[in-house]
Amino acid sequence: MNIDSIKNGYVIDHIKAGKAMRIYDILGLAELDCQVALITNAKSKKQGKKDIIKIDKDIPLNLDALGFIDHNITVNVVKDDIIVEKRKLNLPQRVVNVAKCTNPRCITSIEKDLDQVFNLTDKENEVYRCLYCESSLKNKE
Amino acid sequence: MKHLIDIKDLSVKEIDDLIEVAKDIINHRDNYSHKCDGKKLATLFFEPSTRTRLSFEAAMMELGGNVLGFSEASSSSVSKGETVADTIQVVGCYADIIAMRHPKEGAPYVASVKSTVPIINAGDGGHNHPTQTLTDLLTIKCEKGRLDNLTIGLCGDLKFGRTVHSLITAMARYNNIKIVLISPDELKLPEYVKKEVLEKNNIEYVETKDIEEYMSELDILYMTRVQKERFFNEADYIRLKDYYILNKDKLKVAKNDLCIMHPLPRVNEISTDVDDDPRACYFKQANYGKYIRMALILKLLEVK
Known part of the structure; x- marks a missing residue:
């Protein structure tokens, strides 16, 4: 399965399998006019299977909401086709x-x-x- | 401006100060009879509770103040769909302080966020009832002379009983407190109270179904009513409602200075033959409730 890489935006990785739709709803991704890819049950060495969300736009992300849903998620920040930052999440207060x-x-x-x-x-x-x-x-x- | 929504809103020092003022009121009532002249207390009771409302109203009257309010939601604008925030902002125009009871948990907190006058939570659902806890603390202080070094038995509905949860939370802040939890399996203290209050504060506790097992060790025996409204199944209520009935016979091995408490109203859990026992403190407890509410009103209105 081929999905285009991201030019500027986010790859939300290591989402526990089955939680991607919840994140899609909470982040309001349906409202965006850019490309959004939602991949469920991707193979994962660590997790067996995982979900991934790719967002091809630099938008404000609610990291607290992501951390609340699953603080093991990794948020990769992509700029000009390159991952420039890997944000780790915490349980929000x-x-x-x-x-x-x-x-x-x-x-x-x-x-x-x-x-x-x-x-x-x-x-x-x-x-x-x-x-x-x-x-x-x-x-x- | 300070509100009282949860007993944890008050520090140990503030509680100790309230108790001292309440004791002074008991001993010098005349000194306080005009402290709140010209002040008004609104009692907003969105669900009926005669004794708590009367206790607040009596407290304000004894301070020389006046009272206004309603005793059930059907006689207020809530029946027209008004929000708590709107009601409280309107009443704040007419009263200097508000005591509020509401069936929905968290409603007094919502009120406190918008209110321009102090809010006292007079009970919100099965959640908090801080003035009952203050009443209990004043009773213990007056009857036992201390709030530390006590073995406290809590008996009956420990699952749904908010007075029990609040009292445990308040007592956990004092030194050398031992708790004896007496209940049937179905009404045991919730795990989160054990973990987040008792274990977190290193409070020694035991659980038993037998009211007599630790009777001889108790300084305080706090009885509670099994509340019918908490059960979905009436058969369960009927089976459990008379699980404990404290009578003179069961008190034979108790200490001579045991203090028997109950937030009232009681049903069958304390036999009337205990009423004449000098260790029965539950009617005195109701009286202490008025004095601690007087002290609280003075504190929140910042009257010296």
Whole structure:
């Protein structure tokens, strides 16, 4: 399978297989007018299989959202056909409007204009809690 | 401007100061009867809670202030679809301080972000109820004379009971606290409270189903009600609601200076034959609730 290389933009690599569509949605890639390639289940020596996203445009990337979804992702920055930087991701301390609180008793369940905010409360176990009701995020995926 | 949304909003020093003011109010009530002259407390109760609302209102009245508000959402603009933020900004035009209860968790926090006057969380769903925790701390301080070096038994619904979670969080900041968790398997303390509060603060704790197993070691026995509204299955509620009934017989081996507490209302978990026991503190606890709320109102209004 041939996919054109990127001239200026990003190769988001080492995405856990199956998570690329979520990233595509959260980064709003459907709104872009440039070439975007989404590759799922690519062969990977380390991971067995992985997803990759290629974006042929230098856009502002929400690295917090990417780190929240999977901090093992590598973001390769491409300039003039060359990878000039490999950005490693961290678990962000806070994410806004990346995930929704599922607690039916949370104030966000009735006030839809409120931002959905989650704070990292346990780094070791990657536990995020809702800013409002402090419920833990059950399914970060 | 300070709000009280979560007991963790207050430092240990601030809690100790509130307790000292509350004790001074108890001993010198006349000195405080005009401290809030001309001030207004709004009690916004988006769900009914008679005793907490009355406690706040009595507290403000004893300080010489006035109260206004509503006791259920159907009599407010919420029934017309108004947001919490809008309600709070309007009420802030009429009152100097707001005590708010809401069925949705996090609603008082949302209010505090927009409010121009101090907000007190008077309970948000199963989440926080910090003035109950302050009440519990004042009770322990007055009845035991200390907040450290205590063995505290918590009995009943430890899973859904927000008062238990908040009390554990507050007590974890004091020295040499031992916790005895007494509950049926179905109502055990959630793992995250054990990990994020007890274990993180190196608090010694044990779990048991038997209320009598550690009775002789306890300084405090905190009883809780099994709350019907927390169960999806009524059969489970019926099976568990009378799992523990504290009576005189079970207290035979308890210390003479044990302090028996309960956030009230009780159903069957404390037999009425315990009421006359000098170790029963739960009605005194309700009284302490008014005094700590008086101290809190003074602090948040910055009245000296």
